[in-house]
Amino acid sequence: MKVTIYGSGYVGLVTGTCLAEVGNDVLCVDIDERKTKMLQDGGIPIYEPGLEDLVKKNTAAGRLRFTSDPAEGTAHGLFQFIAVGTPPDEDGSADLQYVLAVANSIGEHMDEYRIIIDKSTVPVGTADKVRDKVNAVLKARGADVEFDVVSNPEFLKEGAAIDDFMKPDRIVIGTDNPRTTELLRALYSPFNRNHNRLVDMDIRSAELTKYAANAMLATKISFMNELSNLAELLGADIEKVRVGIGSDPRIGYSFIYPGCGYGGSCFPKDVQALERTANEIGYNAELLSAVEAVNLRQKEILFQKVNQHFNGELKGKTFAIWGLAFKPNTDDMRAAPARTLMEALWAAGAKVQAYDPEAMEEAQRIYGDRDDLSLVDSADAALAGADALVTVTEWNVFRSPDFNLIKENLTQPVIFDGRNMYDPEQLKADGFTYYSIGRDTAHA
Numbered sequence: 001m002k003v004t005i006y007g008s009g010y011v012g013l014v015t016g017t018c019l020a021e022v023g024n025d026v027l028c029v030d031i032d033e034r035k036t037k038m039l040q041d042g043g044i045p046i047y048e049p050g051l052e053d054l055v056k057k058n059t060a061a062g063r064l065r066f067t068s069d070p071a072e073g074t075a076h077g078l079f080q081f082i083a084v085g086t087p088p089d090e091d092g093s094a095d096l097q098y099v100l101a102v103a104n105s106i107g108e109h110m111d112e113y114r115i116i117i118d119k120s121t122v123p124v125g126t127a128d129k130v131r132d133k134v135n136a137v138l139k140a141r142g143a144d145v146e147f148d149v150v151s152n153p154e155f156l157k158e159g160a161a162i163d164d165f166m167k168p169d170r171i172v173i174g175t176d177n178p179r180t181t182e183l184l185r186a187l188y189s190p191f192n193r194n195h196n197r198l199v200d201m202d203i204r205s206a207e208l209t210k211y212a213a214n215a216m217l218a219t220k221i222s223f224m225n226e227l228s229n230l231a232e233l234l235g236a237d238i239e240k241v242r243v244g245i246g247s248d249p250r251i252g253y254s255f256i257y258p259g260c261g262y263g264g265s266c267f268p269k270d271v272q273a274l275e276r277t278a279n280e281i282g283y284n285a286e287l288l289s290a291v292e293a294v295n296l297r298q299k300e301i302l303f304q305k306v307n308q309h310f311n312g313e314l315k316g317k318t319f320a321i322w323g324l325a326f327k328p329n330t331d332d333m334r335a336a337p338a339r340t341l342m343e344a345l346w347a348a349g350a351k352v353q354a355y356d357p358e359a360m361e362e363a364q365r366i367y368g369d370r371d372d373l374s375l376v377d378s379a380d381a382a383l384a385g386a387d388a389l390v391t392v393t394e395w396n397v398f399r400s401p402d403f404n405l406i407k408e409n410l411t412q413p414v415i416f417d418g419r420n421m422y423d424p425e426q427l428k429a430d431g432f433t434y435y436s437i438g439r440d441t442a443h444a
């Protein structure tokens with residue numbers, strides 16, 4: 001089948017590549033000409049495990065192509081996937097300008113039936129806006145062309161995106177036309193063989209399902225972070241509490257890890273956007289506001305622990321930071337807790353020596369050259385002469401480090417662990433001052 005994907009970012013590139021992998025003829029359209037050129041030349045603009053090989057394979061087979069020409073995109077696919085960004089607007093609501101720009105260009109160029117599929121995460125009612133936009137442009141052109149608008153939110157996780165797309169938990173299709181459900185069922189059939197994962201519903205419910213999923217996951221994280229702060233004040237160990245509650249099948253073990261807050265391109269903006277949607281219709285979404293507030297506070301917790309340990313005297317100190325990406329197996333630093341930490345350290349006059357297995361280029365792109373940031377090429381190099389180590393992202397490579405080497409390289413044996421990767425007893429025995437999340441009773 002012929003498929004066009006607008007947006008060659010994390011979602012668009014993975015969607016396009018996976019649809020090409022199962023034999024479809026896919027054209028990816030991105031207005032970022034630099035990105036498109038890079039992809040045309042065989043480069044990959046993002047890090048996502050397994051993606052590069054699949055892009056190369058499908059490009060070589062002629063099933064996956066890239067362009068910056070929207071007219072070519074509209075002419076190509078029966079399926080027109082919109083997978084562009086929906087960043088937060090100034091007030092936190094989802095900024096739909098990129099989605100509506102695609103709708104506009106589809107309206108301008110469309111001359112036969114098309115299925116327009118919102119894959120971007122968009123507020124309830126966006127499909128109506130897309131439909132209105134296309135209709136308005138068609139009308140202005142004096143064109144009478146049939147089309148449908150479908151909501152098909154994406155649930156992939158960065159770092160496991162290929163697997164998630166190839167073996168989805170569910171494929172949500174929101175539509176008001178049964179014909180489009182059947183066409184999408186056919187498109188998704190290679191990913192739906194084992195058992196039926198396709199959940200079809202009305203458009204508004206599909207749009208809300210995506211926000212509901214992310215808000216629920218963010219709630220679990222903020223809940224555990226709230227509890228971790230309570231545990232410290234009450235003299236309890238949050239890791240023991242975690243296992244204690246996770247063993248209840250109604251709660252489960254997943255997504256209840258305490259840490260230094262959630263980041264990334266989805267949870268922060270989606271919780272905010274849902275909250276704003278609620279406000280717009282006069283509903284005060286108190287739980288969502290609390291989830292967001294707890295997370296903002298939690299993202300400051302590492303800095304607070306550092307500041308407290310050094311009695312507020314951070315000027316001239318140097319900190320080794322392990323992990324910049326908002327989570328392991330990605331280079332994505334959008335809303336990453338490491339950014340909150342580094343920016344607070346800089347504001348206090350400290351320096352940072354940072355290492356991340358994949359996000360170094362992204363950090364360089366975001367912060368450029370500055371005297372108080374050294375982006376070094378190994379975890380060990382980050383330690384040299386630093387006053388303390390702060391771990392922010394739980395990459396596997398940081399899980400079992402050589403503690404002797406850490407001790408030899410730091411000016412003092414102090415570790416702040418934002419992901420509870422190490423054993424407090426062992427570190428104490430090894431002579432470290434060790435801070436983590438929800439287990440620092442002695443220091444509370």
Ligand SMILES: NC(=O)c1ccc[n+]([C@@H]2O[C@H](COP(=O)([O-])OP(=O)(O)OC[C@H]3O[C@@H](n4cnc5c(N)ncnc54)[C@H](O)[C@@H]3O)[C@@H](O)[C@H]2O)c1
Nearest residue numbers: 007009010011029030031032084085086098120121154158
């Ligand atoms: N990243 C994730 O893990 C994830 C998961 C599920 C859903 N989502 C949602 O999917 C959407 C895309 O997210 P992403 O992380 O892939 O974004 P991204 O920023 O990585 O990519 C978006 C791309 O769209 C391109 N673009 C913007 N306007 C365009 C236009 N008019 N025509 C063609 N291309 C255009 C940009 O140049 C960019 O390359 C968002 O709504 C996001 O919330 C993201």
